[in-house]
Amino acid sequence: MANTILIVEDDINIAQMLSIALRTEGYDCVQASNVADAIAMFLRTPPDLVILDLGLPDGEGAHVLARIRQTSRLPVLVLSARDQETDKVQLLSQGANDYVSKPFGIKELVVRVKVLLRDFNPTVVTASANRTMGNISLSIKERTLSIDNHVIPLAPKELQLLDELTKQPGEFISQQELLRRIWGLHHSEDSHYIRILVRQLRKKIDEHNCASTFIETMPKRGYRFNVT
Structure with missing residues (x-):
């Protein structure tokens, strides 16, 4: 068909x-x-x-x-x-x-x-609809991030980025792998998409007077959700 x-x-x-x-x-x-x-x-x-x-x-x-x-x-x-x-x-x-x-x-x-x-893969990987890591909670269903009771609405790609990073907290994921998972193979070399997305997300979190250092960047290794 x-x-x-x-x-x-x-x-x-x-x-x-x-x-x-x-x-x-x-x-x-x-x-x-x-x-x-x-x-x-x-x-x-x-x-x-x-x-x-x-x-x-x-x-x-x-x-x-x-x-x-x-x-x-x-x-x-x-x-x-x-x-x-x-x-x-x-x-x-x-x-x-x-x-x-x-x-x-x-x-x-x-x-x-x-x-x-x-x-395109229409299958959504089964994962917990709510994840709590210390004072941080991510709601996949509600598309929100909560930090110390501050609720921050997330854009679709912001949600996808946090979804990927919080599946394995503390483990680095390369820029290329994040691009592949979020935008597909066609954008595997467009690393500036991830950099700008992370910057936008950090700015949104800062606007709610919350610390944004839980997304850690390391050259040549990528990004991770910092649980420490």
Whole structure:
């Protein structure tokens, strides 16, 4: 059975170009041109992958991403004319799997779609929904981190990072392994994603007047959740 791809793009020429190229590769494609239709189509018949433009006529594509991440881990590839690294990392930290800047090459985009579908594993590894380490508690279900009774809401990628680090507290995990687990094999060399994600998480924790040194960084070894 062919994978179904939801293309959320208000530029009809780009949407048609994507649809033609992906259908040629054997995928089924459906299209939405605004936030409301995209969310309705996702809820009615969940696709296998979403290609999501950020600038839509009735709102930001980030709203579609947020709604998808409430219930699904399916791959989301973001399209945008915004080429700032901070924009890319923000969307990736909010749950996007990949980011392509406009203008883009259609062959490269098709390859990225293939990689995302190949690497996607819908199975969620069974783990404790709540983990307590001293004065720190992580709730996977509630997507929150609690430190000395300060509750800190987590973005999807922040949650994934802490999820991975707290599965084996005290053990270092390399940048490449964290990238593979969180973003997939296609981003195994994009170490700046992890660095910026850790920096954003530490800043969020500092804003709640909590110590942020429990995420320890060591050159050439990676990161660990410091339980000492």
